[in-house]
Amino acid sequence: MSMVKAVGFDLDGTLFDHRGSAESGVDRFFKELGLDQSYQARDIWFAAEEAQFERWRSGEISFQEQRRERLRAVLPVLGITPPTTATRLDELFEVYVEAYRDEWRAFPDSLELLTALRAAGYRTGLLTNGTEAQQLDKLRCTGLDRAFDFIGISEAIGAQKPDARAFHALAQGLRFDPAECLFVGDHPIHDVAGARATGMSGLLVDRSADPPGSIAEAVNAYLRGGSRLASEGFRGQGT
Structure with a gap:
């Protein structure tokens, strides 16, 4: 890998x-x-x-x-x-x-995770299915807009996840080969299977876990190369 x-x-x-x-x-x-x-x-x-x-x-x-x-x-x-x-x-x-x-709100740990990843030298990107106006508005309202090196929205890209074209657009925007990218999402088909089909690593997260866990723990465990990606109270699965 x-x-x-x-x-x-x-x-x-x-x-x-x-x-x-x-x-x-x-x-x-x-x-x-x-x-x-x-x-x-x-x-x-x-x-x-x-x-x-x-x-x-x-x-x-x-x-x-x-x-x-x-x-x-x-x-x-x-x-x-x-x-x-x-x-x-x-x-x-x-x-x-x-x-x-x-009622729009980011998850409490999202901005901190993105900021920490960039501080550690990783480029960060977004790939979302939706209309450009609404998704950009969400990012502005939550303060997440300033946390990415590349923002890809399906309406602007012309392809929806899990279409490989969407993930290739993300990799191109991040300026790395797909094999050098990890994609994190909550949908096993649109996010994880779509990413893997293009050669990216994929990490499946579940924000509905009870009790909720930290997405940062799952991402950091993957980046450290840990084989056990599930932390107590949080379900993560990667490849």
Whole structure:
């Protein structure tokens, strides 16, 4: 294995607390609609989010349409008739977006880890599926924007993870061969399998572990060449 000289990261679920931000945002959204803010209602919302975002990622529908489809899927199940026009659906979804944005937050250890990696001589990069405007806004709002040597967003790159073109763009932006890069993410297919297919090392992290552990411990263990990447309370898997 080549010595790692650069470390790339996924954003949502890895450095940025999308689930926590979205849970708070959707609770506020449901309250605005007069709906029950329950775990069951949340689960319905996130199931629709996952299904429709994947349809966008695969090129089946537009980004805006996946938002509309989420409302069309969720609202009837919760007893609300969704608007019939695209304009009204878009206006309603913006109520959620505003609540979600107000709750944006990075995981507490993310900026410290990125800063430490750069101080240790590693180049750091980001590779995220999403729209350029929203993902850059997340980075600015959380202060993560200043922590990378390269930022790659699928909309700008023209390829979505796990497409090899996205990972090659990351390696090129970091100015190292893929074999000299480690990629860290929370999705076994989009992040880890995609990275490995291009010759990068891949480290799978799980921010939902209970109790939560430190992503820094998993990354540093990998960079030290440790064979045991799982620390107590945190699940990490690399190759």
